[in-house]
Amino acid sequence: MVVTGNDPEEREALQGHLSREFKMKDLGPLKYFLGIEVSRSNKGIFLSQRKYALDLLRETGMLACQPVDTPVEEGLKLRIESNQVPVDKGRYQRLVGRLMYLAHTRPDLAYALSTVSQYMHNPGEQHMNAVLRILRYLKSAPGQGILFTKNEDHQSVDVYTDADWAGAVDDRRSTSGYFTFVGGNLVTWRSKKQNVVARSSAEAEFRGIALGVCEALWLRLLLQDLGCVSKQPIKLYCDNKAACDIAHNPVQHDRTKHVEIDRFFIKEKLDEKIVELPHIRSEDQLADILTKAVSSRVFSKGVKFFTRGAMLVFSTWSFRVLMQLLSLLKFV
Structure with a gap:
């Protein structure tokens, strides 16, 4: 749970009430929440999912892959081919689903994920290659995120x-x-x-x-x-x-x-x-x-x-x- 507010006394009172009703403890300033990492500096607050991205690359065996600088090849337009080579549908859906969670702090993945998610029902080899390219892009920038500055x-x-x-x-x-x-x-x-x-x-x-x-x-x-x-x-x-x-x-x-x-x-x-x-x-x-x-x-x-x-x-x-x-x- 993340507790926030502009009144320290009210915030402490709320935390005290919650601790009496539930077994809980104060973990201090927000640093990590549901896979989202929060970093603070004099420039502002930075949100990223670096650990989640690296874990995903490690679990998919893509940690040593060749990185690319964009999540989608320039000019690529995916489609359903009549003679397309079938792939493991369950693996495709799991990969896209896990990548979708990264989109909370990765606007750079929005178009790529929107495109590959349209073929969850009938993925082919070209669609799987597009998903693997997203993973290769993550290798080039696993710590990418959003900066909120003053x-x-x-x-x-x-x-x-x-x-x-x-x-x-x-x-x-x-x-x-x-x-x-x-x-x-x-x-x-x-x-x-x-x-x-x-x-x-x-x-x-x-x-x-x-x-x-x-x-x-x-x-x-x-x-x-x-x-x-x-x-x-x-x-x-x-x-x-x-x-x-x-x-x-x-x-x-x-x-x-x-x-x-x-x-x-x-x-x-x-x-x-x-x-x-x-x-x-x-x-x-x-x-x-x-x-x-x-x-x-x-x-x-x-x-x-x-x-x-x-x-x-x-x-x-x-x-x-x-x-x-x-x-x-x-x-x-």
Whole structure:
């Protein structure tokens, strides 16, 4: 159990009550919890699952493997082949399941795990090779994690959202992805195949924007419950100009009939000044690594951004906010 709060007396009273009701002892400051390692320094708090990753490599016999610098080979698109070589289905499912637990502190694995998990029912040799490549990537960076750093002046909510149009070869559905930052530190992320087939890249990106807005609103309500109210609008960064134009201009009926509900939803939040939709260059879009198999250069750029961090003030209230965010962290 992790006990946190900004009132030392109340925290000690709660621990005392728990110790009277249950057999327990105080292990001191949080260092290790359910496989997640917590390190503190004057720069902030760093979360990783290094021991879990090394144990996984050791148990799978991959501790001496040749490391690679990305979890997915650039441009790789998995599919179900009619003549694919079958593999041990149970082993595949166990490996993917264990890798999924790493995703709590490894946003760099989100796209790779989202992709390989789609073939749990019928894995082939190419799918198993993709899983083994993830393990080889872990060998190159077993201690990768998330850094939460101090920042007294920056408390905004920012979202980077992207979509890969028709990227899935089997059903031509698009993949959406987003990163959300509170005050500059990464708190939630997602890589998910869309439910319907998009007929244009603008439609795919527009659905991704709607997904990002929903996540941003959830974070905003959570922060309000924690007593952290920011009057700044949420900035949602998208690199597709057509999708941004549709969001700001509701009269483009012919282009938006199939996403009409999303269009009204996003336009409402824009009109209320809750959300801003600035356009950014594709090369500055961090969410690219959540939607496609990118080059090692693009991938390393995104990963360095997350591990450097840039965020919360570690006053009593902000530490409480951080721990509450971590405890409520959503990963899908």
